[in-house]
Amino acid sequence: MYGRKVKLRFLFVSTILLILILTVFLVLKSLEENVVYFQSPSEIKSLTELTNNKIRVGGMVKKNSISMNSDEVNFIITDFKNEINVTYSGAVPNLFEEGKGVVAEGVLKDRNFFSATKILAKHDENYMPPEVKAALEEN
Amino acid sequence: MLKLPEPNKIFQITSKAPKYVLFLFVVVLSVGLVEALILSPEDYKQSDAVRIMYVHVPAAWISLGIFSSITILSISGFIFKNKNFFLISKSLAPSGFIFNIIALVTGSIWGKPTWGTWWAWDARITSMLILALFYALYLISWRIYKNKEKVFKISTFITILGIINVPIIKYSVDWWNTLHQPASINILSKSSIHSSMLYPLLIMTAAFALFSLLIFLMKYNTELIKIKNKGLDRL
Numbered sequence: 001m002y003g004r005k006v007k008l009r010f011l012f013v014s015t016i017l018l019i020l021i022l023t024v025f026l027v028l029k030s031l032e033e034n035v036v037y038f039q040s041p042s043e044i045k046s047l048t049e050l051t052n053n054k055i056r057v058g059g060m061v062k063k064n065s066i067s068m069n070s071d072e073v074n075f076i077i078t079d080f081k082n083e084i085n086v087t088y089s090g091a092v093p094n095l096f097e098e099g100k101g102v103v104a105e106g107v108l109k110d111r112n113f114f115s116a117t118k119i120l121a122k123h124d125e126n127y128m129p130p131e132v133k134a135a136l137e138e139n
Numbered sequence: 140m141l142k143l144p145e146p147n148k149i150f151q152i153t154s155k156a157p158k159y160v161l162f163l164f165v166v167v168l169s170v171g172l173v174e175a176l177i178l179s180p181e182d183y184k185q186s187d188a189v190r191i192m193y194v195h196v197p198a199a200w201i202s203l204g205i206f207s208s209i210t211i212l213s214i215s216g217f218i219f220k221n222k223n224f225f226l227i228s229k230s231l232a233p234s235g236f237i238f239n240i241i242a243l244v245t246g247s248i249w250g251k252p253t254w255g256t257w258w259a260w261d262a263r264i265t266s267m268l269i270l271a272l273f274y275a276l277y278l279i280s281w282r283i284y285k286n287k288e289k290v291f292k293i294s295t296f297i298t299i300l301g302i303i304n305v306p307i308i309k310y311s312v313d314w315w316n317t318l319h320q321p322a323s324i325n326i327l328s329k330s331s332i333h334s335s336m337l338y339p340l341l342i343m344t345a346a347f348a349l350f351s352l353l354i355f356l357m358k359y360n361t362e363l364i365k366i367k368n369k370g371l372d373r374l
């Protein structure tokens with residue numbers, strides 16, 4: 001139905017696409033550690049060695065874990081398997097709340113203590129009006 | 140195979156359609172904006188900041204859709220040696236690029252009050268920036284190369300390189316930890332966006348799609364006029 005040249009060109013484009021997909025896949029696979037924006041507390045626990053480099057830890061702010069005093073905020077980031085204590089001094093974003101997602105940027109003191117220099121609130125994928133939220137909570 | 144109607148017939152449509160599309164666009168956009176900015180409820184958590192989503196998400200969808208379209212058109216044009224496909228993709232690209240920029244800018248404006256930062260080098264945002272670069276590269280290639288055969292090949296190659304990025308954008312939020320939230324709208328499973336917010340979003344998407352169609356028709360019409368004037372450069 002199609003000419004030989006059409007088939008050849010089709011084959012040419014398909015080969016290029018396949019090679020590119022494979023290349024990109026392998027590159028991203030090997031760069032995985034750098035592509036992730038943050039690490040979970042469990043991943044921090046399983047680190048073989050601690051660095052002094054700036055890293056990010058993300059997870060949920062544990063319920064009833066936030067304690068604020070005049071110049072410091074302390075809270076716990078949990079992924080429901082492991083936890084990490086975070087200390088931070090500075091302003092927190094509006095959406096920073098207990099039971100909600102958070103990403104902290106800073107340095108590890110040890111496997112359990114993290115000193116943050118920046119706090120980002122992570123918004124989840126749920127969008128709803130306040131009344132619906134209230135109704136959900138009642139149930 | 141794959142012969143489109145005569146250029147003259149297409150020209151008749153592209154020169155008349157824009158005013159109707161413009162009218163439809165204004166109507167749908169007005170409805171969409173009233174729905175999105177006034178009638179739709181505020182979010183339980185981010186309150187009025189949610190309204191940025193009604194521009195951000197449709198813009199991102201359209202920019203991804205247009206890049207996929209220009210890739211398919213360019214590859215088809217290359218395989219079947221059809222000049223018309225290249226002209227269609229050339230005319231589609233500018234609005235895709237604009238919506239890509241709009242998605243990045245509105246995302247940034249939303250990020251400051253919600254996340255607490257204008258910009259984050261997470262996988263979703265970075266891959267979206269890369270898409271904008273591919274759009275720019277594609278548009279520049281049409282400006283640099285005057286030789287038709289050359290520009291067809293080079294622009295097609297750029298779309299092939301760029302299309303790899305499109306599934307990465309889509310799945311970046313599932314494959315890696317990102318600051319950006321995962322998709323709220325799922326075709327196969329239940330969506331995590333309330334219907335009172337979903338409808339304005341869909342209306343705004345329709346409005347943006349109409350805007351892209353309008354720009355496309357105007358751009359494509361210009362291309363056809365160029366061909367008519369030359370007379371020799373037939374489709």
